[in-house]
Amino acid sequence: MLFKCVILESGTSAKKQNANPTFEVPPSGRILDKTQNAKRRFSFDSNTMIVKTDSIPPAISADSNEKSWAVVGGGMLGLTLALRMAKQGHKVTLIEAAPSLGGLAAVWNLGDVTWDKHYHVTLLSDDRLRHMIDELGLSEKMKWVETKTGFYTGGKFYSMSDTREFLAFPPLNLIEKLRLGGTIFLASKIKNWKRLEKLSVEKWLRRWSGNSVFEKIWEPLLKCKLGEAYRKTAASFIWAHTSRMYKARRTGLKKEMFGYVEGGYRTIIESIEAQLRELGVEIMTSSPTQKIEKQTDGRFQVDFKGHDSRHFDRVIMTTPNAILSRVCPDLSADEKAKFDSVEYLGIICASLLLKKPLSVYYVTNLTDDWVPMTAVIEMTTIVDTEEFDGNSLVYLPKYIPAEHSMFERTDADIKEDFLAALERMYEGFTRDDVLAFEMSRVRNVMAIPTIGYSESLPSQKSSVDGLYVVNSSYILKGNLNVNETITIAEDAMKRVLKEDLASTARN
Numbered sequence: 001m002l003f004k005c006v007i008l009e010s011g012t013s014a015k016k017q018n019a020n021p022t023f024e025v026p027p028s029g030r031i032l033d034k035t036q037n038a039k040r041r042f043s044f045d046s047n048t049m050i051v052k053t054d055s056i057p058p059a060i061s062a063d064s065n066e067k068s069w070a071v072v073g074g075g076m077l078g079l080t081l082a083l084r085m086a087k088q089g090h091k092v093t094l095i096e097a098a099p100s101l102g103g104l105a106a107v108w109n110l111g112d113v114t115w116d117k118h119y120h121v122t123l124l125s126d127d128r129l130r131h132m133i134d135e136l137g138l139s140e141k142m143k144w145v146e147t148k149t150g151f152y153t154g155g156k157f158y159s160m161s162d163t164r165e166f167l168a169f170p171p172l173n174l175i176e177k178l179r180l181g182g183t184i185f186l187a188s189k190i191k192n193w194k195r196l197e198k199l200s201v202e203k204w205l206r207r208w209s210g211n212s213v214f215e216k217i218w219e220p221l222l223k224c225k226l227g228e229a230y231r232k233t234a235a236s237f238i239w240a241h242t243s244r245m246y247k248a249r250r251t252g253l254k255k256e257m258f259g260y261v262e263g264g265y266r267t268i269i270e271s272i273e274a275q276l277r278e279l280g281v282e283i284m285t286s287s288p289t290q291k292i293e294k295q296t297d298g299r300f301q302v303d304f305k306g307h308d309s310r311h312f313d314r315v316i317m318t319t320p321n322a323i324l325s326r327v328c329p330d331l332s333a334d335e336k337a338k339f340d341s342v343e344y345l346g347i348i349c350a351s352l353l354l355k356k357p358l359s360v361y362y363v364t365n366l367t368d369d370w371v372p373m374t375a376v377i378e379m380t381t382i383v384d385t386e387e388f389d390g391n392s393l394v395y396l397p398k399y400i401p402a403e404h405s406m407f408e409r410t411d412a413d414i415k416e417d418f419l420a421a422l423e424r425m426y427e428g429f430t431r432d433d434v435l436a437f438e439m440s441r442v443r444n445v446m447a448i449p450t451i452g453y454s455e456s457l458p459s460q461k462s463s464v465d466g467l468y469v470v471n472s473s474y475i476l477k478g479n480l481n482v483n484e485t486i487t488i489a490e491d492a493m494k495r496v497l498k499e500d501l502a503s504t505a506r507n
């Protein structure tokens with residue numbers, strides 16, 4: 001098919017008729033602009049062709065002496081790094097232990113439905129992620145929905161979705177509400193987060209909200225998010241959390257708006273994967289990296305379980321810290337000790353496909369001690385039920401330290417506890433409503449920001465020349481989310497990797 005169109009700025013549209021130059025449109029999503037020797041992504045409906053202006057570097061020549069980079073870990077961080085580096089023209093191999101890409105943002109099957117293994121939403125203030133979505137040509141698939149937040153406390157549900165409901169929240173008296181609101185406002189105004197890293201979150205919240213608010217609201221919420229680890233967590237944790245939510249509301253009419261891309265993270269990951277392949281990135285899945293050692297020729301030998309070893313000039317580790325000491329024996333004793341000292345929070349997260357919804361809340365925070373999970377997340381309060389064949393998708397997360405004994409319990413045991421809790425909490429819920437139930441277990445989800453955390457992290461440029469560690473444990477100014485993950489990857493390219501990238505770029 002032959003179209004004529006005008007190239008405008010990235011993401012702008014041009015009428016198919018009366019335009020110039022001419023492009024031949026292949027069945028896939030790329031066109032070759034012969035005038036500039038660049039490929040451009042496009043999409044179109046009946047009237048409009050949307051043309052993206054990113055260009056593709058020249059193909060890798062077999063005899064080039066360019067340096068090879070291995071990016072270990074195919075989660076959003078590794079995917080971002082591989083994409084950014086390949087766009088700059090580097091020769092990249094992306095290595096992932098699992099059979100498919102995505103890491104914590106990967107998808108799985110729940111009955112006949114394919115959706116994110118862990119619940120994911122985008123905030124209006126997630127600028128890096130939104131830029132990536134735009135760059136992938138997926139902005140038109142982005143949906144924004146106003147959401148409601150619930151609280152389950154003392155055996156009752158309360159809506160806490162706006163200021164009016166906040167002020168009507170019965171478990172707190174007026175003074176307590178003012179102190180709670182004041183603390184959130186104060187946290188949102190703090191610029192020097194490093195100061196907060198020196199104080200425990202408990203001490204800081206008790207100081208500003210008072211003991212009663214701490215015990216009624218903050219402590220149960222912190223326990224939900226961090227388990228007993230909240231006792232050693234720095235106040236910067238609550239600052240990061242509240243300022244992200246506050247910023248999101250500021251950008252959107254003071255309402256809580258959450259977004260998702262049609263098809264969930266599958267759409268995003270498949271789109272990045274397609275781009276990586278087009279850019280010539282080699283993708284190795286089902287390749288758990290077992291050892292990375294520097295050889296006498298200065299290159300790295302990477303050993304895999306079940307594959308032959310490979311050699312690379314540079315290696316970037318994006319995996320959690322837990323495996324670094326074992327996989328990278330050349331790291332110094334000091335680096336190993338520092339990586340090993342970072343404590344991780346893990347998760348057990350059940351996904352349920354239900355015949356009917358449980359409630360109107362996206363998140364229901366659970367503060368009663370007896371409830372075995374952290375929260376109830378009802379995805380279908382945001383995502384169109386058509387994505388789930390008209391059914392309701394609910395997640396039941398339980399955040400626990402990586403070493404917690406709950407990881408030893410069987411899925412059947414945990415399922416029994418979770419379903420019994422739902423029966424007790426929701427009048428209309430019965431086990432017959434459950435069409436599918438799957439359980440995810442991840443020990444190393446998020447590095448716990450302990451007191452003085454940022455001071456104890458080793459440099460991302462390790463003591464082994466050419467070996468870098470760029471993972472989510474370097475998120476200092478925010479809690480774990482994809483926006484921060486992308487930020488870590490992009491900032492590392494501009495700072496720690498910059499010099500090395502410049503010297504290894506293709507000529």
Ligand SMILES: Cc1cc2nc3c(=O)[nH]c(=O)nc-3n(C[C@H](O)[C@H](O)[C@H](O)COP(=O)(O)OP(=O)(O)OC[C@H]3O[C@@H](n4cnc5c(N)ncnc54)[C@H](O)[C@@H]3O)c2cc1C
Pocket residue numbers: 072073074075076077078095096097098101102103104105118119120121122287288289290318319320323327347349397445471472480481482483485
């Ligand atoms: C329950 C839950 C809810 C979340 N909700 C949201 C949300 O609503 N919004 C949001 O923005 N973010 C959310 N997040 C956070 C988001 O998922 C993360 O920020 C992001 O996915 C982290 O990406 P990563 O690449 O740093 O880590 P990971 O996704 O953990 O990637 C690391 C990768 O390394 C691989 N790996 C490990 N060991 C090896 C090895 N030896 N060899 C090769 N590969 C290896 C792993 O398999 C994995 O794929 C949520 C996370 C969870 C768990």
